[in-house]
Amino acid sequence: MTTPSELLTTGTGRAVAFEKIPRHDLAAFQRIVRREIEGGQRVASFFGSDTGEPGGIDLLMVLANDEDGQLNILSARVEGNSFPSMTPDCNQVHLFEREIAEQFGVRPEGHPWLKPVRYSDPSSLPGSGDFYQVEGDEIHEVAVGPVHAGIIEPGHFRFQCHGEHVFHLEIALGYQHRGIEKALVEQPVKRALHYAETLSGDTTIGHATAYCQLIEALSGCKKTVRAQALRGIALEFERLANHIGDLGALAGDIGFLPTASYCGRIRGDFLNMTAVLCGNRFGRGLLRPGGAGYDLDAAQVDNLLKRLDLGEKDAASAIELMFDAPSVLARLEGNGILPAEICQTLGIVGPVARASGVQRDVRHDHPSGIYRFAQLPLPSWNSGDAFARGYVRWLEIKHSIAFIRDQLHALPAGEIHTATGPLKPGCLAVSLVEGWRGELCHVALTGEQGNVQRYKVTDPSFHNWAGLAHAMRGEQISDFPLNNKSFSLSYCGHDL
Amino acid sequence: MINLLIHFVLMLAMPPLLLGVINKTKALFAGRKGPPLLQSYYDLIKLARKDMVISQTTTWIFVAAPVITLVGILMAGCLVPLGPFHAPVSFTGDLILFAYLFAVGRFFTTAAALDTGSPFEGMGAAREVTFACLSEPALFFALLVLAKMSGTLMLGDLLHAPLMVSGQGDPASLVLVAIGMFILLLAENSRIPVDDPNTHLELTMIHEVMVLDHSGPLLGLILYGASIKLFVLGAVLLHILFPFQSGSALLDWGLFIVEMLGLAVGVGVVESIMARLQMRHVPYLLIAAILFCAFGFVLLVR
Numbered sequence A: 001m002t003t004p005s006e007l008l009t010t011g012t013g014r015a016v017a018f019e020k021i022p023r024h025d026l027a028a029f030q031r032i033v034r035r036e037i038e039g040g041q042r043v044a045s046f047f048g049s050d051t052g053e054p055g056g057i058d059l060l061m062v063l064a065n066d067e068d069g070q071l072n073i074l075s076a077r078v079e080g081n082s083f084p085s086m087t088p089d090c091n092q093v094h095l096f097e098r099e100i101a102e103q104f105g106v107r108p109e110g111h112p113w114l115k116p117v118r119y120s121d122p123s124s125l126p127g128s129g130d131f132y133q134v135e136g137d138e139i140h141e142v143a144v145g146p147v148h149a150g151i152i153e154p155g156h157f158r159f160q161c162h163g164e165h166v167f168h169l170e171i172a173l174g175y176q177h178r179g180i181e182k183a184l185v186e187q188p189v190k191r192a193l194h195y196a197e198t199l200s201g202d203t204t205i206g207h208a209t210a211y212c213q214l215i216e217a218l219s220g221c222k223k224t225v226r227a228q229a230l231r232g233i234a235l236e237f238e239r240l241a242n243h244i245g246d247l248g249a250l251a252g253d254i255g256f257l258p259t260a261s262y263c264g265r266i267r268g269d270f271l272n273m274t275a276v277l278c279g280n281r282f283g284r285g286l287l288r289p290g291g292a293g294y295d296l297d298a299a300q301v302d303n304l305l306k307r308l309d310l311g312e313k314d315a316a317s318a319i320e321l322m323f324d325a326p327s328v329l330a331r332l333e334g335n336g337i338l339p340a341e342i343c344q345t346l347g348i349v350g351p352v353a354r355a356s357g358v359q360r361d362v363r364h365d366h367p368s369g370i371y372r373f374a375q376l377p378l379p380s381w382n383s384g385d386a387f388a389r390g391y392v393r394w395l396e397i398k399h400s401i402a403f404i405r406d407q408l409h410a411l412p413a414g415e416i417h418t419a420t421g422p423l424k425p426g427c428l429a430v431s432l433v434e435g436w437r438g439e440l441c442h443v444a445l446t447g448e449q450g451n452v453q454r455y456k457v458t459d460p461s462f463h464n465w466a467g468l469a470h471a472m473r474g475e476q477i478s479d480f481p482l483n484n485k486s487f488s489l490s491y492c493g494h495d496l
Numbered sequence B: 001m002i003n004l005l006i007h008f009v010l011m012l013a014m015p016p017l018l019l020g021v022i023n024k025t026k027a028l029f030a031g032r033k034g035p036p037l038l039q040s041y042y043d044l045i046k047l048a049r050k051d052m053v054i055s056q057t058t059t060w061i062f063v064a065a066p067v068i069t070l071v072g073i074l075m076a077g078c079l080v081p082l083g084p085f086h087a088p089v090s091f092t093g094d095l096i097l098f099a100y101l102f103a104v105g106r107f108f109t110t111a112a113a114l115d116t117g118s119p120f121e122g123m124g125a126a127r128e129v130t131f132a133c134l135s136e137p138a139l140f141f142a143l144l145v146l147a148k149m150s151g152t153l154m155l156g157d158l159l160h161a162p163l164m165v166s167g168q169g170d171p172a173s174l175v176l177v178a179i180g181m182f183i184l185l186l187a188e189n190s191r192i193p194v195d196d197p198n199t200h201l202e203l204t205m206i207h208e209v210m211v212l213d214h215s216g217p218l219l220g221l222i223l224y225g226a227s228i229k230l231f232v233l234g235a236v237l238l239h240i241l242f243p244f245q246s247g248s249a250l251l252d253w254g255l256f257i258v259e260m261l262g263l264a265v266g267v268g269v270v271e272s273i274m275a276r277l278q279m280r281h282v283p284y285l286l287i288a289a290i291l292f293c294a295f296g297f298v299l300l301v302r
Helices: A026-038 A091-104 A189-197 A201-219 A225-253 A257-278 A298-324 A326-332 A340-346 A350-355 A386-409 A460-471 A477-487 A491-495 B002-013 B015-029 B039-048 B060-079 B094-115 B119-150 B161-165 B171-188 B216-241 B249-273 B279-301
Strands: A008-010 A014-017 A042-049 A056-065 A070-079 A082-084 A107-109 A139-144 A156-162 A165-172 A427-435 A438-446 A452-458
Touching (some): A008 A014, A042 A091, A042 A427, A042 A452, A056 A091, A056 A438, A091 A107, A139 B119, A156 A477, A165 A460, A165 A477, A201 A225, A201 A438, A225 A257, A225 A386, A225 A427, A225 A477, A257 B015, A257 B249, A298 A386, A326 A477, A340 A460, A350 A438, A350 A460, A386 A477, A438 A460, A452 A460, A460 A477, A460 A491, B002 B015, B002 B249, B015 B039, B039 B216, B060 B216, B094 B119, B094 B216, B119 B161, B119 B279, B161 B216, B171 B216, B171 B249, B171 B279, B216 B249
Parallel strands (some): A082 A107
Antiparallel strands (some): A008 A070, A014 A427, A042 A056, A056 A070, A139 A156, A156 A165, A427 A438
């Protein structure tokens, strides 16, 4: 059993005093983490912080207990320049440990594949260094990127192939590293909010919600219900636009033209609905710590409801056409299977995890804001293939439309904004949001003057890229673009 | 003489229009306006006026391949009669030459792809020759059926076989051969469901990936040659699909052009309502084409 002194239990959007977080020696820390992960918890975030006493760093871990809706925090101190790696028996932390090694120069001893995550040191360019190689006369290596033929973000993919068969895929990212976590430290709220909004452009509302929840938690601000409803509506509009765009792109990748073209347009329709909320198609400026920046009047609500009906009809006809076509099903089914056990081991989140039958959704497990009052059904599928990843998105589209319609019909009255005060000193707060790709985790630590000293962002892509590499094992190399699209991960969200 | 002239004019001028018709059909299905019908001509003119970038690792093969391919396809086009008219060149056994003129082009295209040393192009070349191994028997079975029907080994006469026997011939085997040849037409011209001519995803391409390094006029030659290939194979298929003849030369030429445009619409419709096959399922489709043509032959000789 967990004794209270081992873990600090809290929830999303709540501030806790930093000194209350249990600090263990490394051996005890790792023992507790291993035990909790075996017990079904997963790593939401794991990072280092050098804001404590000089001469070492604090390791902080946020464990998510999805069943009880709790977050458990613990920490350990690393003196010197190495610590034993947990990766060999706890695969979820593999990228987190590499990140800690890169950011603080402490070496996780025994890490099976220690190399930079983002190549933030200017002397080593992204994609440089050794790649995992398979040897043999008939093995060939295919390198794709970072410059791609389509208009997508830069990333480097290294395949070890035998003919068309993929043995191994290694993904090297970091080309878009901008130093956002450091830029978010000690920033005035206005500028930091802008950084959060542009952290990953297609998840503007998601990251901005996560940021605002942290500031509200740290300043003890209470949002009005109306503000929470507006945020929920915006978050679901973002999910709709992106899911519809992704399904269209998925159809495009397999050469199924009608759905590809129509979804491209319908995605625009949903982006325009976000523009009705705040004047910007991606929802920039809509959120403010303490509430929302723009209100909806009755005419706008009517306008949105009408557009929503039209959009729903169009989306249903375009997407059902695709899932009814036998040639599409033949192409998608059984392709790039990610088994549920691998999802658990790698800590996969979002629609990708739900497509593998892993019921994981922040809106359901760790609800905050409007999601505490309005529940969304948890769609899932259990085949874990490219079809499931597409189909779960279609199910989510239907649920999100119903959710938005309910909220618009019963929009609570009241103010949309409450003033936020100064941040509480010496606190830590965690904020989880289910963005359209999955769980966004933001953590902030404040110093003695109530200034943000350390800001940690974990985008769902940070968890899920490893899942894509795994799903490609044993697949055909010609199916990579399709699987990549079905995961639809963010490069800049990973690179920060 | 006039008919010969019309044959060359159509063969040289009409093919890019077929691509325009296919793209327009696809655009209609997708609810878009689509590019202008003549866009392929504009593209060819644009490419002809561009500069070329030629990789330093390549040899003469890289430059020669598009030219040899185009010449091979044009020569094959001279062996095929259009509509009820005679082919410009015709001799006994020219059906073998017809099949291998395409193969020469394929050989040089794949050699040029390997010449660049790029892993993508090598992958595309491997796919192209693998699938060619399966499309060649289908073509020969189809020609065999027609040769048996007409009792000649001259392509010009043999393709007129359905015309001659349409009264008392064997429509069942012609139907099977037509299906097989239509699959072959899609596969040989890298259309959906075998290949996607519009994709930008180099890992999934077959034909397009082999010519990624070609640019400017060389790329123009490749695209022009590919459209003529579609025209020539389409002309072969039309003999089986529409064995009609009016008697008036003018009317027959008009009929041929309409049939050819109709075929392009048909290809566009298939591309609009089908997704691409998984790469490993493409051989199944080609084997189906072989079986259709082979059973056509079996029906004929039973």
